Amino acid sequence: MQGASSGVGYGLKYQARCISDVRADTDHTSFLTGTLSLKEENEVHLIRLSSGGTELVCEGLFSHPNEIWDLRSCPFDQRIFSTVYSSGESFGAAVWQIPELYGQLNSPQLEKIASLDSLVGKINCVLWWPSGKHEKLISIDQENIFSWNLDCSKKVSQVQSQESAGMLHYLSGGAWDPHDVNAVAATCESSVQFWDLRTMKKTNSIECTHVHDLEYDTRKKHILVTAEDESGIHIWDLRMPKVPIQELPGHAHWTWTVRCNPEYDGLILSAGTDSTVNLWLSSSSSEDGMVESPTKRFNPLLNTYTDYEDCVYSVAWSTREPWIFASLSYDGRVVVESVKPYLSKK
Amino acid sequence: FIFDLPARLGKCIKSEAYADAVKFYTGAMPIFKAYGDSSFQDCKRASEEAIATIIKNLQGKLFSDSESIQSRAEAAVLLKQLDFPVDSLKAKLLEKLEQSLADLEVKTEGIESAGEDSTSHSGGGSSIGNHEASVGEFAEAVRAYRVIFPDSDKQLISLSRDLITRHFEVTEQYMQKHISSAELLNFLKIIWTDVLLLDNVLEEAGLPDFSLEAARLVVKKYISSKLTHFQQDIADSLVGPKERVGDYSLQDALEAGKKTVLQGSMDVLLDFRQLLDDKLELVIKLRDSIIDWVLEGFQVFFRTLDDHFVLLSEKKSSLDQGLKEGAQTDKALTGLVLVLSQISVFIEQSAIPTITEEIASSFSGGGARGYEYGPAFVPGEICRRFRSAGEKFVNLYIKIRTQRISVILRKRFTTPNWVKHKEPRDVHMFVDLLLQELEAARSEVKQILPQGIRKHHRSDSNGSTTSSRSNPLRDDRMGRSNTHRARSQLLETHLAKLFKQKVEIFTKVEYTQESVVSTIVKLSLKSLQEFVRLQTFNRSGFQQIQLDIQFLRMPLKEIAEDEAAVDFLLDEVIVAASERCLDPIPLEPPILDKLIQAKLAKS
Numbered sequence: 010m011q012g013a014s015s016g017v018g019y020g021l022k023y024q025a026r027c028i029s030d031v032r033a034d035t036d037h038t039s040f041l042t043g044t045l046s047l048k049e050e051n052e053v054h055l056i057r058l059s060s061g062g063t064e065l066v067c068e069g070l071f072s073h074p075n076e077i078w079d080l081r082s083c084p085f086d087q088r089i090f091s092t093v094y095s096s097g098e099s100f101g102a103a104v105w106q107i108p109e110l111y112g113q114l115n116s117p118q119l120e121k122i123a124s125l126d127s128l129v130g131k132i133n134c135v136l137w138w139p140s141g142k143h144e145k146l147i148s149i150d151q152e153n154i155f156s157w158n159l160d161c162s163k164k165v166s167q168v169q170s171q172e173s174a175g176m177l178h179y180l181s182g183g184a185w186d187p188h189d190v191n192a193v194a195a196t197c198e199s200s201v202q203f204w205d206l207r208t209m210k211k212t213n214s215i216e217c218t219h220v221h222d223l224e225y226d227t228r229k230k231h232i233l234v235t236a237e238d239e240s241g242i243h244i245w246d247l248r249m250p251k252v253p254i255q256e257l258p259g260h261a262h263w264t265w266t267v268r269c270n271p272e273y274d275g276l277i278l279s280a281g282t283d284s285t286v287n288l289w290l291s292s293s294s295s296e297d298g299m300v301e302s303p304t305k306r307f308n309p310l311l312n313t314y315t316d317y318e319d320c321v322y323s324v325a326w327s328t329r330e331p332w333i334f335a336s337l338s339y340d341g342r343v344v345v346e347s348v349k350p351y352l353s354k355k
Numbered sequence: 356f357i358f359d360l361p362a363r364l365g366k367c368i369k370s371e372a373y374a375d376a377v378k379f380y381t382g383a384m385p386i387f388k389a390y391g392d393s394s395f396q397d398c399k400r401a402s403e404e405a406i407a408t409i410i411k412n413l414q415g416k417l418f419s420d421s422e423s424i425q426s427r428a429e430a431a432v433l434l435k436q437l438d439f440p441v442d443s444l445k446a447k448l449l450e451k452l453e454q455s456l457a458d459l460e461v462k463t464e465g466i467e468s469a470g471e472d473s474t475s476h477s478g479g480g481s482s483i484g485n486h487e488a489s490v491g492e493f494a495e496a497v498r499a500y501r502v503i504f505p506d507s508d509k510q511l512i513s514l515s516r517d518l519i520t521r522h523f524e525v526t527e528q529y530m531q532k533h534i535s536s537a538e539l540l541n542f543l544k545i546i547w548t549d550v551l552l553l554d555n556v557l558e559e560a561g562l563p564d565f566s567l568e569a570a571r572l573v574v575k576k577y578i579s580s581k582l583t584h585f586q587q588d589i590a591d592s593l594v595g596p597k598e599r600v601g602d603y604s605l606q607d608a609l610e611a612g613k614k615t616v617l618q619g620s621m622d623v624l625l626d627f628r629q630l631l632d633d634k635l636e637l638v639i640k641l642r643d644s645i646i647d648w649v650l651e652g653f654q655v656f657f658r659t660l661d662d663h664f665v666l667l668s669e670k671k672s673s674l675d676q677g678l679k680e681g682a683q684t685d686k687a688l689t690g691l692v693l694v695l696s697q698i699s700v701f702i703e704q705s706a707i708p709t710i711t712e713e714i715a716s717s718f719s720g721g722g723a724r725g726y727e728y729g730p731a732f733v734p735g736e737i738c739r740r741f742r743s744a745g746e747k748f749v750n751l752y753i754k755i756r757t758q759r760i761s762v763i764l765r766k767r768f769t770t771p772n773w774v775k776h777k778e779p780r781d782v783h784m785f786v787d788l789l790l791q792e793l794e795a796a797r798s799e800v801k802q803i804l805p806q807g808i809r810k811h812h813r814s815d816s817n818g819s820t821t822s823s824r825s826n827p828l829r830d831d832r833m834g835r836s837n838t839h840r841a842r843s844q845l846l847e848t849h850l851a852k853l854f855k856q857k858v859e860i861f862t863k864v865e866y867t868q869e870s871v872v873s874t875i876v877k878l879s880l881k882s883l884q885e886f887v888r889l890q891t892f893n894r895s896g897f898q899q900i901q902l903d904i905q906f907l908r909m910p911l912k913e914i915a916e917d918e919a920a921v922d923f924l925l926d927e928v929i930v931a932a933s934e935r936c937l938d939p940i941p942l943e944p945p946i947l948d949k950l951i952q953a954k955l956a957k958s
Binding site: 024048095097098218219238239240261262263283320339 | 861
């Protein structure tokens with residue numbers, strides 16, 4: 010074991026890959042996470058940080074039919090979330106609802122309110138629009154991008170439009186631009202593609218290899234952060250997409266995911282296969298063009314969290330208390346930390 | 356009296372007593388004016404003819420360089436007395452002088468041969484001698500004109516300065532080639548001699564100070580251009596000759612680079628030293644500035660050298676390159692990156708201390724820099740820069756190598772349909788590609804990195820990861836699901852390792868063969884595990900993984916020399932595969948052995 014940990018821990022019974030902030034819950038700091046077990050019964054946990062910030066409590070435990078590869082909480086309804094799951098042989102995606110008064114039921118069951126079965130390829134992720142109430146979803150599978158109309162009350166979903174990325178373009182994930190409801194980014198093997206949802210046409214692309222994950226900066230328009238396997242983290246200004254405006258070293262092995270803080274400019278979390286989570290402060294706010302090497306000004310790495318025993322595949326900032334983040338390592342351990350001590354350094 | 360005039364003028368012309376002639380003539384002028392048209396017509400005409408001759412002679416005298424200055428000046432005065440437009444003559448003469456400037460340019464052949472030893476002195480000397488003679492003549496002309504045309508100073512000053520400026524221009528042009536400080540000094544010597552010559556006759560031009568300023572610029576430029584050439588030499592030695600005759604091995608590149616850096620900097624410093632030691636008055640005055648320029652120059656030099664190295668290490672993606680050529684340059688690039696890391700280390704550890712010592716001994720003494728700027732040459736800063744450059748390049752090398760291996764692994768694990776995999780018949784061929792890449796890295800690294808001391812217990816590390824099997828929950832799970840005999844064998848090895856010392860994966864890379872290669876192996880195995888975790892296997896798929904991994908065990912341990920880490924990581928891959936398998940029943944050991952033997956027999 011490492012030294013005394015500063016975070017609050019919670020253990021899932023099985024391995025897990027995804028954790029999501031329940032943004033729509035404005036009364037509590039809550040997270041949703043789900044297990045990835047091939048043989049056991051899988052579960053979705055709704056966990057809440059106590060008001061003192063000292064412990065994580067399980068508020069709801071729900072059985073989920075298959076192992077979960079992607080889980081995202083609906084930004085405008087705290088009881089709704091999407092999952093991408095697999096039974097070992099096939100993949101599927103669905104939108105679920107936690108039953109009302111679940112706290113009082115004996116063994117509450119999730120209601121499937123919509124199925125996102127496109128029956129085409131292996132689904133990678135389902136995206137909600139992060140900035141408000143928008144009853145549309147995007148699903149990205151290996152070759153296609155789908156746009157869905159979702160009607161939560163009628164519990165119906167319908168494909169609105171679909172487009173293929175073309176042969177030999179294996180899509181692996183994506184992100185929805187919080188500043189533009191019509192713009193979506195999708196990652197594929199050697200580039201990031203940008204799509205316009207109205208026309209379902211590709212509008213632009215950036216060359217960068219093996220992007221694992223990416224996120225639009227929630228505060229600034231035009232800024233995109235990518236996590237690449239070996240190359241670390243790149244910050245892009247989409248108005249000048251040829252070259253990144255800043256590079257951060259990332260992790261000792263692969264950088265799996267990056268998340269931008271919803272409140273504090275330039276504060277970025279990254280998690281990697283070296284079993285650490287890194288907190289960064291990017292200096293891309295006021296510089297134009299290329300940025301000088303960070304050693305000349307300050308070290309962008311604010312802190313490294315090492316209290317994990319396996320790769321960390323997912324991190325999530327809390328929207329309600331933006332100095333708090335939750336991280337999930339593959340062995341099913343959730344660690345919630347506060348970055349307050351590092352905020353004064355900004 | 357007047358009647359005598361023509362005859363007397365004639366006599367004066369013969370005896371060249373022009374002053375008398377003019378005196379007589381001007382004396383007679385009033386009478387001619389009054390009575391020239393009537394009584395003294397013939398006389399006047401004859402006198403005017405004589406005077407015309409006299410004027411011609413006087414002009415001739417004025418233009419003639421062989422006449423003494425006095426007589427020329429006299430001639431000018433006399434011509435003026437005769438109301439002859441002297442100014443136009445002056446203009447003509449000055450124009451002629453200006454044109455002669457072109458002939459006075461320092462000829463570079465003269466400089467080159469002057470640099471040789473005295474045996475060939477005659478050849479070079481004559482050319483220099485010619486130059487000096489010509490400038491001497493020029494100086495004499497200046498002196499003469501000052502006397503002859505007393506108001507011509509301004510133009511003469513401008514002409515002299517022009518001459519000196521042209522000299523410096525020629526010098527600068529010549530500097531574009533690789534010249535030595537001795538040659539530069541030769542130029543300066545000649546210029547200074549000319550300056551003194553002219554200063555003698557035209558002090559008002561302030562030529563010494565003027566030339567000092569020009570010399571300041573030229574010497575500064577010389578220092579910086581010499582350093583620029585030196586930097587290019589270093590880059591060239593690392594990259595190797597354009598036409599590769601045979602193999603320019605990494606060893607060759609590194610040795611050439613080291614030699615160029617060390618020997619080259621000593622040569623450059625020696626060359627600059629000559630500037631300091633020279634006794635030429637012009638150069639002595641610049642001594643303090645020279646020291647500053649050399650120190651500052653070296654400081655900047657090393658900073659830009661670092662940037663130059665970074666440029667060399669960046670991939671040049673050319674779409675036009677054919678696949679084969681692309682592979683060649685790729686290979687060349689990875690090797691170059693490794694060379695750059697080693698030469699950065701060399702610069703930090705050997706070159707800078709030596710250079711610092713040399714600078715301290717030869718270039719000490721105050722410079723002209725103000726104290727508030729601090730010292731010009733800061734070896735500590737340079738060492739820091741190259742220490743981190745060395746690390747940066749070795750990490751880049753590792754990154755390039757692991758990226759290539761990632762491509763192989765990605766293809767291997769994303770292509771098959773693992774859920775419907777067939778029974779394993781052979782070890783999969785990706786192991787060959789993997790081992791090939793690792794061998795290539797090992798052979799590169801063997802060329803220029805030293806061997807480390809074999810350590811069996813690595814007690815110091817940064818960022819270790821604990822064995823993930825120390826999590827009791829997971830072991831429970833493993834225990835619960837494994838009941839088959841072969842499965843329990845797997846479990847036993849796991850339990851045994853539970854109590855083993857922590858295995859460190861992400862240790863800091865050292866500049867040794869073992870460290871670099873084993874880091875590449877460890878990172879590649881970690882990537883392998885990640886790819887496995889993303890898949891779902893049926894029993895045969897799991898067995899295929901088991902077979903491939905078992906085959907890799909021996910060769911990888913031999914390549915990486917860190918047996919514990921390799922075993923651990925390979926076990927982690929098996930664990931990951933079994934977790935992702937619905938029915939993880941491993942192959943029986945005899946079958947495993949048979950298939951592995953079959954593979955070994957083939958290769």
